[in-house]
Amino acid sequence: MATQITNGDGAASVSALNCIDLSSSDTHRSVSLLKQEFMAEVFDQSRRLFELPLSAKMELNKNYKGYTPYLDHRLDHENQVHGIELQEDDPEAKKPFYGPPDVLPGWTEIMEEYHRQCLEVAKSVGRLVALALDLDIHFFDKPEMLGEAIQTLGLLHYDGQVSDPANGIFGAGAHSDFGFITLLAIDEVVGLQICKDKDAKPQIWEYVPPIKGSFRVNLGDMLERWSNGVLKSTLHGVAGNGQDRYSIAYFIEPSHDCLVECLPTCKSEKYPPKFPAILCQTYLRQRYYDTYADLNVYREHNN
Numbered sequence: 001m002a003t004q005i006t007n008g009d010g011a012a013s014v015s016a017l018n019c020i021d022l023s024s025s026d027t028h029r030s031v032s033l034l035k036q037e038f039m040a041e042v043f044d045q046s047r048r049l050f051e052l053p054l055s056a057k058m059e060l061n062k063n064y065k066g067y068t069p070y071l072d073h074r075l076d077h078e079n080q081v082h083g084i085e086l087q088e089d090d091p092e093a094k095k096p097f098y099g100p101p102d103v104l105p106g107w108t109e110i111m112e113e114y115h116r117q118c119l120e121v122a123k124s125v126g127r128l129v130a131l132a133l134d135l136d137i138h139f140f141d142k143p144e145m146l147g148e149a150i151q152t153l154g155l156l157h158y159d160g161q162v163s164d165p166a167n168g169i170f171g172a173g174a175h176s177d178f179g180f181i182t183l184l185a186i187d188e189v190v191g192l193q194i195c196k197d198k199d200a201k202p203q204i205w206e207y208v209p210p211i212k213g214s215f216r217v218n219l220g221d222m223l224e225r226w227s228n229g230v231l232k233s234t235l236h237g238v239a240g241n242g243q244d245r246y247s248i249a250y251f252i253e254p255s256h257d258c259l260v261e262c263l264p265t266c267k268s269e270k271y272p273p274k275f276p277a278i279l280c281q282t283y284l285r286q287r288y289y290d291t292y293a294d295l296n297v298y299r300e301h302n303n
């Protein structure tokens with residue numbers, strides 16, 4: 001089902017979001033964010049990758065991992081986004097990064113460092129989530145949870161198209177992310193939109209203004225399920241305005257073997273679990289199969 005990323009008259013307003021300053025001086029509830037200069041360097045490396053000729057990028061196209069061109073990553077079934085995603089049993093899957101080591105010196109090292117730093121931020125956000133849910137602060141730090149998390153880094157480039165929601169053209173169609181949380185770093189180009197109340201009819205969509213050096217933290221569907229709906233996943237999408245736009249999405253999920261079962265503080269006699277327990281890997285597999293386009297369409301490019 002396609003959902004329109006507009007507020008009905010075609011123009012979404014800009015939202016002043018409720019915002020937790022993760023770098024606040026309350027050390028118990030704060031997160032040390034990444035250095036601005038480092039984030040700028042990561043964005044530069046991302047731009048360098050996308051500036052490579054298409055043939056060089058298609059060399060990096062492997063099942064669910066590496067470069068994926070426009071129209072591959074289907075978040076809203078009738079619409080599209082592009083990204084870098086998870087693998088199945090490809091031997092390359094063992095490598096943390098499927099990137100271009102020869103053509104872009106330094107790229108892999110920068111991305112690995114970014115990945116490492118995002119993990120620390122994500123774990124800290126996980127502790128804030130635990131506190132918010134009345135759990136032990138380290139609840140999600142267990143090895144089967146974020147201790148051995150599944151992490152995916154998506155470098156995204158929207159190539160200056162103007163979205164036309166009435167005709168189903170978006171930078172990224174309306175969706176919520178599958179997993180636990182997503183740390184979204186966005187450049188200065190406006191485009192990200194969220195719908196704060198996904199059950200409202202009609203839905204109200206608002207632009208999220210980019211804040212330099214910050215992360216937008218999207219809650220994922222798995223966290224919604226885990227928390228028995230106490231926390232709602234963030235419905236969001238991207239509307240292109242004709243400018244080139246870059247963003248970097250860091251997705252984190254618990255380990256494959258984690259049993260995602262209604263959290264102890266999120267159920268009561270009056271509010272019983274809404275979803276059966278499920279292994280993280282079963283849940284994710286289902287979501288990936290539902291979401292991705294048929295990769296055979298790239299065979300032509302790969303040969």
Ligand SMILES: O=C(O)CCC(=O)C(=O)O
Pocket residue numbers: 081083154156172177184186192236237238246247248249
């Ligand atoms: O580019 C963005 O700002 C959002 C990307 C996104 O939502 C995603 O990759 O899941």
Ligand SMILES: [Fe+2]
Pocket residue numbers: 175176177182236
């Ligand atoms: Fe997303």
